[in-house]
Amino acid sequence: MQTSPSKRPRSWRSPAIDEVAVISNGLGELALLDRKGNVTSWNLPDADGVPVCHELYDAPWETAFRLRLDDRKTPVGRRLEDTSHTLVSTWTNATGKACERAFIAGSPLASAGGRFARLLTCEQGTVRARLDLRLRHGHRGEEKVRWTVLRERDGFLEAKAAAGSSTLLLSTNMHLRFDEDATSIRGELALDAGCSAFVCIGWNGHTSPATVEDVEDLLRESEEGWLAWARELRIPDDGNAALVLGSAIRLRGLGHRAGSFYAAASRGLPEDDPREHPRAVRTWDYLCDWLRDSGLTVSTLHRLGDAAVLPARLEWYRSLPDLGRKAKVMYRMSGGDVARFGEHIVDGLGHRGSVYRFGNGAGDQEQHDRWVYPLEHLRLLSERGRFDLGLTEGLAEQAVRAAGKPCSGIWEVRRPEDDLVAYASTQILVGQALFNTAAVFAAAGLEEPARRYRGLGERLKAWVLDNCVLDGVVVAAPGLPVLDASALLAFHVGKDMFNLRKEGDRDLVRATVLAIDTPHTVPSRFQGLRVGKGHVRYHTHQFGDGVSQAEEALFTSVTGLVALTMLRLGMLDRADAVMREVLDARNDLGMWSEERTEDGRGLGNVSQAYVYQTVIDYFVNRAEFIAAAEHRSETAA
Template identity: 30%
Template sequence: MADGETIALTEGGKVHWLCLPYMDGPSVFSGLLGGRGRFHVGPVGVNSPTAQRNIADALAIETEWRTPEGGRLTVTDALVRTPHGARQTLVRLIKCTGGEVRAGAVLEPDFDYGRETAQWEVHLREGQRIEGVARARSHDGIELRVTTDLDDPVEFERGQVKAARTLSEGDGAYIAITWGDHQPPQSYTEAESLVKDTIDYWRDRIASGRVPDHPFGADMARSALFLMGLCHRSGSIAAAGTTSLPETPGGIRNWDYRFVWGRDGAMSAIALHRLGFTEVADSLVKFFANLPEEDVQIMYGLNGRTRLTEEILDHLRGYEGAGPVRIGNGAFDQVQNDIWGQLLELIYQTQRDKQTAETWRLVVRLADGALKAWGTRDRGFWEVRGEPQHFTSSQLYLWVALDRGSRLAAIRGDREKAREWAKTAEEIRKAILDGVREDGVFTAVPGRDALDASCLLIPTLRLLPPDDWRVRATVHAVAEGLAHKGGLLRYDTNEFGDGLPGEEMAFVITSFWLVQGYVAIGELTLAEELYHRTVAYTGSLGLLAEEVDPDTGRHWGNTPQAFSHLGLIDAALALINAGVQVVGR
């Protein structure tokens, strides 16, 4: 669920992840990471639902339950969103669809990542509607209000709200929490209307684009919705909706991805732009253009916050006990030289025919930043925590920065800038090509043998044409050297030297890059097979995390992951543009 300000995750009838007031703010339900915070709705005494699904073309969830006595219950969840913006309300609609069911709810927020227990006050008991309020002393003083007509009885005690009511077939009830300035729903009818408005909003959004009428269209539409759900009202786009979900069993590689990276955001906006959702790129470019004219960071808070100091929360044990739980991200002040090219590729792909003075100032900042960065070491596309290197991917994006900058300058009529940037772009291109291995394979660092899946982007970014022999050599080398149980690693941790212990699972976006690589060299059968194999990991809800264990299909890393969903869109479009029509999973 998403509303343009935050997201909520639910499993087994429990909302166990919600951060307020924004996605990168403190959690009020930390159950996902081992905390107490939860918001459970379902039949009393029944622990597991029979089914959970996304409502078609919407960011809302439906959960079905059956009781041992034959009763049936459906719970529909939505973070309320309308064309006017977020309503800062989470609604849970409860409907008895058969027999008789004792429906219950347990609401137990734990403010500030579980560091503060809620203290409830009953403010209103009016007919069938109950309202209570909990105010946080920490957590920026946020106030949480609950309203419900589950009134038989409602109990406020020890940080919890417990409510229940017996429903017969056709009966409905609701429970909602609200924060901010909006009024909570006053009745089941109003709550139902808010959920309908939310579903209509997302369906209108997806209908406003140009998702291809193709068997891959449903995959792309679902991924587009998840990317839109990661979009913040400021124009920024979060890299993922969670923090510290482990990338491997036992943890260690647990990171906070609830921020906007220039890299992830730009690639997400370009993917959505290709599907006709042009307003996302417009908003993201404006977000970066409006940031203070200081050194460009690789990531920011969703409202432009610059200090993202990393902290470990020892009181949370982590997902399934796999800590540590981190908030903030210590890579925020890293040097990553691909940032210049990522943002200039975004501007070139989405704004070149509508450059404003504001956009042009950003172009100049970025291209001049790339000029200064050329020849320096950095932490690379994968923001390693080892020693800085001259990464091929960083050089590739420095070339992109100055090539696209030169083209944008030419469009604007600034011949001097166009010549200056084009000259250095050609110098960088020559250096990249000179660094290729004798067998034509581009590696992570010129002169070394470690492979890097980001080199698959060379034909996509048009450094070389798809029919160049070095493209074919690199695609095959990466496909063989980084193969992992039918998926693809981003690099071999034993060879790459990323400064961290442990190994990783198959990276989802790199599998989609390999799909595009296969398309580029004409291996369409391999491309389609890999696409279907990777899309199969989405499961019933269509979600993709950062990584996956191909043996089990289990997701690893933060979710929903923008990288993974934009990768799906790009791979599907590559197959469609190559003429792939027949689908066989």
């Protein structure tokens, strides 16, 4: 009998967030696996769909999709392949050694995915492979997945099940035992050296592999597709090339075939530590396309040499009927309205007993930085001679109307008396949106609108300098003499608003990043944002953000932005030291959680785009910095 999520005792059995592995095909299909190799969350074919299983969220029912050795629950090692999203797990017992490969078929250059396959091969001695499969469908696990055998012959079985509106096909060469209602499956297969057991679940009408060779072909096609994509990239040839490539692959794995990108690989995982804040108010659904997060992803991949990502993004923008009139903060991956879909919260079902969310209540909020990202993409396209002046003007006029105005909803800045106030970093990005617009019109030979938008951008910069600078430091907002790390993102994106080649701009950026990097316990004009070996976004006791007064955890991407800003200022040694703190926060697979506590526990969503973006941008900029320094040295000699 299923226990009510609101009445059941907390079991605290969810895996640690920063130990979760993410596999993906770059087509919007992804899965999360824990350290034991069990699938903890897996979204069905349509990127707007619901999980087919989500034990990660500490559900009151058991789900499983695990392939392992019969007498072992945990592999002795695991890794992600260097040039793909394949998860490789090594298993040993007293009689032999085996290697399991888990992957979702497809790659960014492929047109079809739709299959999740696992292949366990005995490499030495003899072993017995074991399959545990129990799936539930729906955000609340309200539907058991029941299987019907379609065909069975020696060494092969195919079964079918329904999950919502989707049909799942299971194929395997293992000997299966079904429970009486065919919802729980056990499988076994004895393997000698060189032999393999496989299980594959497909959807959207894709054919089932019938043999080990079929699965090996599927794996080879997927990995060759990822390798072909990786070969297109321009990665600096230095000691950090493997790190940049791995980060690029994880970042591209958040993509969808429509030209949209997830903000992270999970939904509803708390930013709060639910053992301290059981309600976990800081928890959001990141399986959406947030214009900010995905915009930065597109720009980062484009700079790395991904030739397809920018044109695909333009077509996705054109598919959004409202973008040129009233752009939303976020969209569903297929372009649907997140706000209309709504946000749904289930108490007690989330990670470690906190809330579980699907959909996002921020979908209709006013966050005024959102126009800068599509306008940056339109600017990049204009440099190639490709224009969409109607969309450019529509976005630009929305930015013009946002000049000097506060955001509303959540993450907005509030004075202590709870009055909304214009965000300094947001206004920097509104100004950059106008500079981007001017560049597009100038490239099109239309100097009059270019001059107008450029002038508006200059006026916004003057407003920021007049109202949001105190003692040479950019503060959160007028009348709020406190620090906010979002200024670093604004400096990074707003390169026309604050040009580091200009002495005054450079001094301002330098003073701001040094103030942010000051330990929060050091007495100073502004309380610094460094806490131990990381940084908070801001101190919540200094101003309201519309969410909670509880102090946040350390954000990995903020520490990355501190390092990136220092690097762009030429502070190489100090920047490297800060970036080492980011690298030290990786798990054994080279992946990050969104946040961590001071003692190192991971919080927040997994495989977040922001972190990969900052790591890639840092090491690409670092290679350029070193090359420029060597060139200057050679010229001087």
